[in-house]
Amino acid sequence: MNSKKRMMINIGTLIIAVIIGALLFSTYKKAPEALPSHSSTTSADSIPVNPDVNLSKIPQEAATVHNDFSKDTVCKSMHSSYQYINEVKKLKNVDLRFVNIHKKVDGIVYRLRFFYKESSENEIPNYLVYKENQKDEDILVEKSSYKKGKLYLKVENDQGEIVYSEEGLNVGAEKDLFLHYENKVLKDLQGVSPLQGEKNFIECRF
């Protein structure tokens, strides 16, 4: 093999390597569903040393930002970390705080609500059912503590169309980041940002 031919092969290999590298990079940047794992090579002062949140689920690009970044940058990073509710629900230390599901069954829209009331020693799960009237007003028709009521169970299990959903959940060991979704879309978040070294409060609306 002459040197010219060898050079051509090397250039070709290099081009292929660059293309593969670019493809890998772009795939990594898109990766919407799988939250990449945290790299152990990230410097300690730039990683949120915050055990509250499962850091292994935070994208690399977010985990390496420094403390002086703007609120917008933090919000964007957090949005990309928590935008997929189904992924967030798989995290450790997730605490579902409330759920509102509006479901159309046989032409009637029912609203199923789950939330907590406080007691002196604990918190009490509550299950409500509202029935919408002709003006789309929600009329409370069933309330039940601790366990789902009969109508709640019936509507939940009935075939129907979900016309709206809203969920609020806390994440982190101290449950100090609140995420609010409407129709599975992250609408706002508030709490302690796991992306900052210090426990700074952050509030973002999307």
Next chain:
Amino acid sequence: MKTFLSALLITLSFSAQASVWEDTNSWTVEYEKEFTNWIQTNAVREGMFNDRNSPYYGISTDCADTAYALRAVFAFEHKLPFAISNPSGSRDVSKTLNNKSNKFDYSGTENKRLVAMITEIGDSVGTENLTRLDTFPVAIKSIVPGSIFTYKMQARFGKFIRHTYNIKGINPVGTFDVIYSTQANHASHGDLLRRRDREFENLPNDPWGFRRFKWPEHLNQPTSVIPAELGASNEQYDLARTMDTRTFFKYVGKQLATTTESSSQRLTRLFAAICIESQARITYVNEGLTHLMQTSNACMNYEEFDAYSTPARDGALKEMYLKFQQALLESKQMRLTDGDVYNYANYIFNGKGNVQAELQAACPIAYRGGVVIDLAVFWKRMSADRMSSHPNDIVEVRWGEKTSPATRCKRWY
């Protein structure tokens, strides 16, 4: 007759489309000041929802509901708009639950529609809605009567306890006069609860802390839209990150105080507080004992345990005693060792002095027929962890008079 029927039909058709109330005014900074003034008056009192002569008779609230109820009543009386983020979901037309809704028509007069609306709010929300959606945090200097204090604290087994206090007044020394309710109080349809000299024990932790209500037009908006005069700020959270609980609330007290409190005044205030709360334990424990009698001493299930056990309340009471003990130490360090309360404190914590009879007369704890103890005995038992918070225990064990026989019923948490 025909005219009468026509009039009746017109009346019915109007009443069938009635708002809870018509708002003819709008929220302003002046109305906020009016709210601050109103909440300090006798119109806002323990029996305001239970007194049969009260226009608001029939409202029954727990902790967060009380804050909503007070705000709604004020808005109602001043023809102001009232709105909260719709608890059932903010879809399209139903972004808020507000005074313009006519879904409470069924309940009758304007006052009854108000009661019905507040009752539904009470059924639908908790402290989390109040804190996260319907109020905003304020600067320390902007804490006024009408502000609320909400907290979230970690309890046993990773559980969290949340609560809301309504600030009815700020005392000259910077402590709080609070009015509030609890789930247990709600269940028993009791009057609102009041503590006239409250120091808080839970460090603000965003979003929990000192907050004020949002105006309807500010719901679901960033805090930057709130008028500067109302003092929206994250200051408390920044401070709380750099201070321990005691230092933080001491700082808050100093910022809000109009007079300084002497060491002996502080001791007296803390003594009164532990007396009230120690005596309040009699009610909590007796509620459980009454329930046991009704159920022939059956083991309590999870729900009953929630209602009648007292671990968090006992923990909070122990903290209050420790704060009182700390105040005693400070008095000693400053060589301010005069006065009855100093002597009581010295007797409670060190067994020194001969004031048992006076102490017991000043704050008797009569927890069962024929048995009265003083606060020294109470503290001795509590600090030795002799008092049981398990609602299936017998009265002697609940109060640490004996430690056996302990119940074998399940401790749920």
